[in-house]
Amino acid sequence: MASLRCFLRSGKNAVSVVLRREFHRTPPAAVQITVRDALNQAMDEELERDERVFLLGEEVAQYDGAYKISRGLWKKYGDKRIVDTPITEMGFAGIAVGAAMGGLRPICEFMTFNFSMQAIDQVINSAAKTYYMSAGFQSVPIVFRGPNGASAGVAAQHSQCFAAWYGHCPGLKVVSPWSAEDARGLLKSAIRDDNPVVFLENELMYGVPFEMSEEVQSKDFLVPIGKAKIERQGNHVTLVSHSRMVGLCLDAAAVLAKEGIECEVVNLRSIRPLDTETIETSVMKTNHLITVEGGWPQFGVGAEILARVMEGPAFSYLDAPAVRVTGVDIPMPYAKILEDNSIPQIKDIIFSIKKTLNV
Amino acid sequence: MRKMLTIISNVLRGNASRNGAELVSEGARVVVSARTYADFTPQASFDIKKCDLHKLEEGPPQQAVLTREEGLQYYRTMQTIRRMELKADQLYKQKIIRGFCHLYDGQEACAMGIESGINLSDHLITAYRAHGYTLTRGGTVREIMAELTGRRGGIAKGKGGSMHMYTKHFYGGNGIVGAQVPLGAGVALACKYQGKNELCVSLYGDGAANQGQIFETYNMASLWKLPCIFICENNKYGMGTSVERASASTDYYKRGDFIPGLRVDGMDVLCVREATKFAAEHCRSGKGPILMELQTYRYHGHSMSDPGVSYRTREEIQEVRSKSDPISLLKDRMLSNNMASVEELKEIDIEVRKEIEDAAQFATTDPEPPLEDLCNHIFYNNPPLEVRGTNPWSKLMSVS
Numbered sequence: 001m002a003s004l005r006c007f008l009r010s011g012k013n014a015v016s017v018v019l020r021r022e023f024h025r026t027p028p029a030a031v032q033i034t035v036r037d038a039l040n041q042a043m044d045e046e047l048e049r050d051e052r053v054f055l056l057g058e059e060v061a062q063y064d065g066a067y068k069i070s071r072g073l074w075k076k077y078g079d080k081r082i083v084d085t086p087i088t089e090m091g092f093a094g095i096a097v098g099a100a101m102g103g104l105r106p107i108c109e110f111m112t113f114n115f116s117m118q119a120i121d122q123v124i125n126s127a128a129k130t131y132y133m134s135a136g137f138q139s140v141p142i143v144f145r146g147p148n149g150a151s152a153g154v155a156a157q158h159s160q161c162f163a164a165w166y167g168h169c170p171g172l173k174v175v176s177p178w179s180a181e182d183a184r185g186l187l188k189s190a191i192r193d194d195n196p197v198v199f200l201e202n203e204l205m206y207g208v209p210f211e212m213s214e215e216v217q218s219k220d221f222l223v224p225i226g227k228a229k230i231e232r233q234g235n236h237v238t239l240v241s242h243s244r245m246v247g248l249c250l251d252a253a254a255v256l257a258k259e260g261i262e263c264e265v266v267n268l269r270s271i272r273p274l275d276t277e278t279i280e281t282s283v284m285k286t287n288h289l290i291t292v293e294g295g296w297p298q299f300g301v302g303a304e305i306l307a308r309v310m311e312g313p314a315f316s317y318l319d320a321p322a323v324r325v326t327g328v329d330i331p332m333p334y335a336k337i338l339e340d341n342s343i344p345q346i347k348d349i350i351f352s353i354k355k356t357l358n359v
Numbered sequence: 360m361r362k363m364l365t366i367i368s369n370v371l372r373g374n375a376s377r378n379g380a381e382l383v384s385e386g387a388r389v390v391v392s393a394r395t396y397a398d399f400t401p402q403a404s405f406d407i408k409k410c411d412l413h414k415l416e417e418g419p420p421q422q423a424v425l426t427r428e429e430g431l432q433y434y435r436t437m438q439t440i441r442r443m444e445l446k447a448d449q450l451y452k453q454k455i456i457r458g459f460c461h462l463y464d465g466q467e468a469c470a471m472g473i474e475s476g477i478n479l480s481d482h483l484i485t486a487y488r489a490h491g492y493t494l495t496r497g498g499t500v501r502e503i504m505a506e507l508t509g510r511r512g513g514i515a516k517g518k519g520g521s522m523h524m525y526t527k528h529f530y531g532g533n534g535i536v537g538a539q540v541p542l543g544a545g546v547a548l549a550c551k552y553q554g555k556n557e558l559c560v561s562l563y564g565d566g567a568a569n570q571g572q573i574f575e576t577y578n579m580a581s582l583w584k585l586p587c588i589f590i591c592e593n594n595k596y597g598m599g600t601s602v603e604r605a606s607a608s609t610d611y612y613k614r615g616d617f618i619p620g621l622r623v624d625g626m627d628v629l630c631v632r633e634a635t636k637f638a639a640e641h642c643r644s645g646k647g648p649i650l651m652e653l654q655t656y657r658y659h660g661h662s663m664s665d666p667g668v669s670y671r672t673r674e675e676i677q678e679v680r681s682k683s684d685p686i687s688l689l690k691d692r693m694l695s696n697n698m699a700s701v702e703e704l705k706e707i708d709i710e711v712r713k714e715i716e717d718a719a720q721f722a723t724t725d726p727e728p729p730l731e732d733l734c735n736h737i738f739y740n741n742p743p744l745e746v747r748g749t750n751p752w753s754k755l756m757s758v759s
Contacts, residue, residue, distance in 0.1 A: 054552070080552065085583070091541050091575025101530055102482065102559075104552055119716020125535050130735045133523040135516035136759070138530065139739035170746075171737055194740040226744075273744060289742055311751035 030213045038180035039069050042187040043076075046218050047077055050105060053191060056096055057085040057109025057146075059106065066111050067147065093119035093144070098128045100142040100196075107191065110146035113162045114199065120165075127196040128171030128334040143190045147200035148176070149294045150245065150332060150343050153206065161295030161334035163242065166198040167271040167304070173225050173263055174271040176200040178246040180210035182269055185223025193225065200271070202244045228275035230282070237288040237353050240279055240305055242268040245292045245344060252349040261357065271301060279305060280314040288356050291324035294343050297326040308338035320356050325349055402426040403696045405632040413613045413620035413650075419637035423629035425688045426696045430689065433475065433628050434699075435707050437467035437686050440491045442715045443500050444659075447490070447507055455723055460521050460536075463491040465658040467593055468645075468685035469543035470495045472631020473560060477639055482550065484530040484543040484560035487522040488592075488657075492562075496529035500714055504722035512725040516732065537563060537570030540589070544580045544648075547587035558642040560635075566597020568611050577615050577648070584647035588638045589615065589653045591624065598661040599670040611653035625653030626683040635688045656683070 029245055033041075039056055047053050059066045061074035061084040074082040077156035085092040089110065110116040116123065127140045149161040166174045175197055175266060177183040183201070190197035215221060232253055237251040246267045251262035264282050268275065283289045289309060291302035302324030328342045381541040402424055408419045444464040450456045452591045464472070470491035473483070493503050498514050506513030508519055530546060532541035543561025550557040561682050563573065568591050580587045593610040595602055602609045612620035619641070623634040634651055641649045642671050660667025667676070693699045734746040734757035746755045 081584075086575070086578060088572075088578065090572040091579055092540060094541025094572060094578060095545040095576065098484075098530070098542035098547075098559075099549045101542065101544070102546035102549025104549045121535055121538055122541065126533070126538055130531075133515065133519045134525040134531070134736075135518045136736040136739070137515065137525045175711035191704070195738045271561055315519075315731075342581060 003072040003110050007266075008357055010352070017146070018337065021267045029061065030211045031217065032209045033180045033212045034207055034209045035177075035180050035201075036067070036069055038210075038212070039187055039201070040071055040073070040186040042184045042191075043070065043265075044073060044076070046191040046209070047073065048187060050218070052103065052167055053107065053201050054081045054099075054104060054106045055107045056084065056085055056092060058111050059089055060084060060087055060109050064094060065109075067203060069201075070109075083110065083212060089118040090122065091117050093122040094126060096142060096144075097122050097140060097196075100127070100140045101130070101138060105191065107139050107143045107145060110144060112151075112158055112203075113148040114160055115148050115290065116144065116146070116162065123166070123172070123196070123198070124169055126339075128169050131195070132171055139194050141194045142191050143187075143193075143197045143199055145190075146189070147203040147206075147317045149202055150198035150204075150339075151335070153334060154332075155334045156331035163200055163271050163293070163295055164300045164304075165198075166276075169272075170198050172198055173270060174200065175196045175225055175269060176202075176242040176271050177223075177269065178202075178205065178241075178243055178267050180208075181216045182223060182229075182267070184212070184216060185221055186225065186269060188220075189225050191220045194220070194235070197225070198356055201242065205244050205247075208247075212345070221271060226270050226275060228269055228278040229267045230264060230278070231264065232265040234264035234286065236262050236286055237284045237290055237357060238266060238279070238282040239290050239291060239349070240263045240266045240268060240282075240302075241292040241351075242271060242301065243294065245294055248346050248349060249292055250346060252346045252353065255346065255350060256353060261353065263353065268301075274304065274308070276308050280309065280312055283309060283314040283322075284317045287319040290325060291322070291351050291358055292325040292349055294327050296329050297324060298302075298329060300326055301326070302326055320358065323352060323356060325352050334340070363471060383597070389481070391618075399427055399700075400696050403605055403692075403698060405629055405692060407627060407633060408624040410624075410634055411622035412610065413610075413615075413622075414617070415619045415621070418621060419633040423633050425629060425692070425698070427693075429475070430693045430698050431703075431707070432691070433471050434686065434689055434704065435711065436495065437471050437628065437689065438469065438711045439500060439714065440464070440467045440494055441686060442711050443494070443503065443718070444490060446504070446715050446719050448659065448663065450504075450508065450719065450723070455686075456511070456521075456663075459487065460507065460663040461488040461661065462659040462663070463488050463657070465679070465685070466594060466625070466655045467491060467630055468628040468688075469590075469625050469653050469655050472625075472628045473590065473635050474476050475628070475632045477560060479528065480555075480559050481639075482528045482530070482543075482546045482559040483562070484533065484546065484559065486533055486536065486539055486540045486564060487565070488566060489522065489524060489532040491528065493524040493526060496526050498524065498526045498529075500718040501721050503737060504715075504718045508722040509727060510722060511724035511728040511732075512721065518730040518732070518736065522712045529649025537567040537572050539563065540567070540573045541576045542568070543588050543589075544576045544585050546582065547585040547648075548583065548695075550586055551584075556643060558588060558639060560588045560590060562590045562592060563609060564597060565591060565593040565595065565602050565609075566600070566605060568593075569606055570615060572699065573634055577618055580648040584645060586642040587648040588635070588642060588646075589648060589650040591650070593652050594655050594657045596661070596670065598655075598666065599660075601670065610652075612650055615648075617651040618648050618650050620650040620652065622654065623651045625655030626679075626685045626688060626691055628685060665666055
């Protein structure tokens with residue numbers, strides 16, 4: 001009976017169960033897992049898999065991580081692999097890059113990417129450009145990770161989105177996961193990648209649970225860097241987004257589905273390289289494009305996507321100008337009513353879709 | 360050494376050479392010393408300047424033993440650096456080298472002394488005045504010069520230029536002042552982590568010494584006892600600003616505060632060597648980082664765009680040249696102790712000159728990198744990726 005149940009839920013496991021004759025085996029199940037736990041498990045597995053991987057940053061060890069992403073890791077791996085640093089971003093980011101040059105595979109955590117600005121020279125000039133400047137002699141296998149973009153009530157200096165800043169630079173890979181599956185697969189890919197990867201998390205997503213299939217739970221499940229994912233199929237308009245805003249796009253799509261408007265939601269997953277092909281294929285199907293991001297509009301991720309669509313084959317398929325939905329072009333205010341109106345809300349996405357579709 | 364053996368073999372084969380009699384007698388003299396008759400002194404002990412100490416009970420020894428072989432090797436290497444830098448000056452004025460060119464002549468004893476105090480298996484990183492270190496770390500004059508002229512035979516295939524030369528266990532060549540210091544501590548961390556008993560030398564100048572990230576690095580290197588030798592090459596000027604105008608404290612060897620420090624005569628290769636050995640021993644014994652200030656001098660300006668005389672006098676430059684030149688110091692020591700002959704050293708000069716000429720010839724005739732190489736080396740171990748060119752129809756390819 002157990003084997004029959006297997007067959008119904010996820011056919012591929014039925015064969016293996018039958019062959020093993022393990023009739024009392026619990027059927028494989030998807031689990032609910034938060035983004036936080038997905039990141040934690042990904043790091044745990046990669047630390048175990050490769051001795052050269054280590055984590056450094058403020059409060060990552062004994063505090064279990066400022067946002068508890070590294071909970072339990074110090075207890076398991078100790079001082080050598082999980083390193084608490086003083087509050088000196090430029091210094092410890094430089095040390096992390098040097099360690100990567102010296103043969104290790106560091107994960108350098110910025111408590112938020114706002115603080116990475118203190119160290120941005122090390123990320124760009126020491127990490128990103130070195131393989132090129134050395135004509136392929138010196139590689140830098142490093143991951144810079146931490147929360148990016150707006151949180152809740154943390155005000156102007158702690159709410160900036162850096163996707164456009166880092167996405168601008170050749171030599172870097174930049175990823176921005178949304179779901180737990182994204183977080184897990186992309187972090188593993190980032191750690192295994194031999195190049196500098198900027199890994200932009202989102203604090204508001206940490207506690208959000210997602211269903212994770214057994215395949216995704218496997219130790220070698222990787223999400224390829226540079227490939228977007230279609231989270232929802234649709235025919236009328238393409239919504240391209242990354243990180244938390246993907247969730248808002250899906251919510252807007254659910255509302256509009258009741259009115260007969262079917263949105264295709266593209267989860268970028270990677271900012272650099274940008275998956276232009278998936279976007280173009282979608283636009284050529286739906287004829288309408290809206291990008292949705294939390295960051296500022298000027299020179300942002302949406303601006304780049306629109307420019308690429310202009311320059312590529314998808315342009316001729318547009319029935320209306322492509323537009324961007326972005327954060328408001330202001331420093332983030334504190335008061336809740338002001339903050340809520342500083343970033344895209346579901347109603348802003350719906351409004352923009354209806355304007356674009358002229359309905 | 361090779362030259363000596365050539366002479367010996369020529370003599371033994373009875374070959375007449377160009378200067379027949381002279382060389383035979385030279386060969387004869389050499390043969391005599393190869394038979395261990397000390398016609399040349401095989402080694403001698405020299406007094407070296409005492410180092411000023413900071414948070415150290417004892418310092419390096421005040422005497423250094425120099426063997427004839429070592430002396431000839433140091434002389435050759437320092438002379439090579441000197442002539443290479445002077446050739447670069449020439450090529451720059453002919454506009455064959457472009458952009459930034461920061462020359463090292465005057466400071467040769469630092470690079471040579473440091474290298475003789477560590478092993479090639481150790482690690483080293485410096486800032487942009489890096490041509491000398493690229494050589495001592497294992498680069499060849501040919502590939503250094505071809506990099507300066509931006510040719511495909513350059514040590515970075517022409518893609519790095521003067522400030523971005525790399526070789527095994529040498530992490531450049533770094534353009535951003537001070538950024539190399541945390542990088543060096545990171546390499547030291549990797550050494551300690553991997554249990555290799557290797558250390559990393561992190562160099563910076565008197566100008567960089569005030570950078571905040573250097574103090575951040577002192578802190579972490581000390582906390583974590585990283586095997587890192589911090590070395591400040593104090594050539595008295597950060598670009599056009601003298602040390603007195605830039606630093607509230609010019610005791611750079613003390614700026615590490617809780618890190619022990621040495622102030623060393625950077626014009627004496629033996630002094631630098633002994634100090635480096637002392638510092639290396641300190642690191643390898645697990646005591647953590649140590650700091651060295653090398654007092655040295657650069658004859659050229661900050662870079663080729665700086666004549667170097669608006670902020671210092673020609674008299675000052677001349678005085679250092681006549682009284683403290685590192686190559687002259689070594690030469691005088693060797694000659695006055697009969698460790699080498701004038702002719703022998705001249706012979707080395709000629710060989711060095713030839714090597715530089717050949718390298719310059721290569722550097723000016725080697726072709727520039729192919730345009731196909733433009734977008735390569737963005738990512739390591741990556742499938743080929745498309746790179747946007749200057750316009751939307753220009754789709755270029757990048758290979759690892």
